Amino acid sequence: MVKGVAVKLKSYEETVPKLLKVIKFDEELKKHERIVLKVNLSGEVEECTNAEFAEQVIKFCMQNKNPGTEIFVAEGCDGKETADAYNELGYSDLSEKYGIGLVDLNNSEVESIENPEFLKFEEIRYPQILQDSFVISLAQLTDHLENGISASLDNMVGAFPAKHYSSFFSNSKNKIKKHKTKYQIHDILKCKMPDFAMIYSPEKNLLFAGQPLEMDKQAAKSLGFEWQNLEHLKLVEESFSEKKKDEVDVDKLIGISS
Numbered sequence: 001m002v003k004g005v006a007v008k009l010k011s012y013e014e015t016v017p018k019l020l021k022v023i024k025f026d027e028e029l030k031k032h033e034r035i036v037l038k039v040n041l042s043g044e045v046e047e048c049t050n051a052e053f054a055e056q057v058i059k060f061c062m063q064n065k066n067p068g069t070e071i072f073v074a075e076g077c078d079g080k081e082t083a084d085a086y087n088e089l090g091y092s093d094l095s096e097k098y099g100i101g102l103v104d105l106n107n108s109e110v111e112s113i114e115n116p117e118f119l120k121f122e123e124i125r126y127p128q129i130l131q132d133s134f135v136i137s138l139a140q141l142t143d144h145l146e147n148g149i150s151a152s153l154d155n156m157v158g159a160f161p162a163k164h165y166s167s168f169f170s171n172s173k174n175k176i177k178k179h180k181t182k183y184q185i186h187d188i189l190k191c192k193m194p195d196f197a198m199i200y201s202p203e204k205n206l207l208f209a210g211q212p213l214e215m216d217k218q219a220a221k222s223l224g225f226e227w228q229n230l231e232h233l234k235l236v237e238e239s240f241s242e243k244k245k246d247e248v249d250v251d252k253l254i255g256i257s258s
Helices: 012-022 025-029 051-064 082-088 091-098 154-159 181-191 212-222 231-239
Strands: 004-008 034-038 070-075 101-104 110-113 124-127 134-140 142-144 148-150 196-201 206-210
Touching: 004 012, 004 212, 012 025, 012 051, 012 206, 025 051, 034 051, 034 154, 051 070, 051 091, 051 134, 051 196, 070 082, 070 091, 082 091, 082 101, 091 101, 124 181, 134 154, 148 212, 154 181, 181 231, 196 212, 206 212, 212 231
Parallel strands: 034 070, 034 134, 070 101, 134 196
Antiparallel strands: 004 206, 110 124, 142 148, 196 206
């Protein structure tokens, strides 16, 4: 696959499969036995991953996966029940329509991960289903008070399971909030970086697809930010800085007309 693509969106139904076909994502899917779409269903509705967007990614995966490959949607909502969000935002209907599983990361089986590269956490209880799957981070690009932007990387903060990171009388993940968001993002990504990202920007009507960190950089640029000035992106870039010699520059992304 190419490093990343940014295109104008005509419609989810038309642009998503065309974009994924151009970058040969159909070939990538055949390498994996389990595919997980990590969506964001926390916060206000306009910040959540649109179900119509997710549906087109699900359809493409269903049409191009190997016969035995499983597909799941996963989220661990902060401050509300994940099952309620699935119902309210249309994901329960998608589950019935396509026969895919919905995973509540707040209550899924975890493994304890210790990593000397964690900056704030001594260990993290990380969902096994993400560790053992090809993970696609599906995100809506929005402004964020602390980070500057919200995109594919901070979407993975939902992988902190509320079962282990909320207090007894709350469903808010208040135990992770003693650390700044940039450290939450960094340390959860040290458990596992998502394998692929798709980001939709309602403000610019752009769809990004490719390597998660590089797509977040380009998403930031589209909103007028210098990614180097966004603390969480700078921190992740510095920590995940080992690059293959044949990688192209981030600004040389392929663009196609939708």
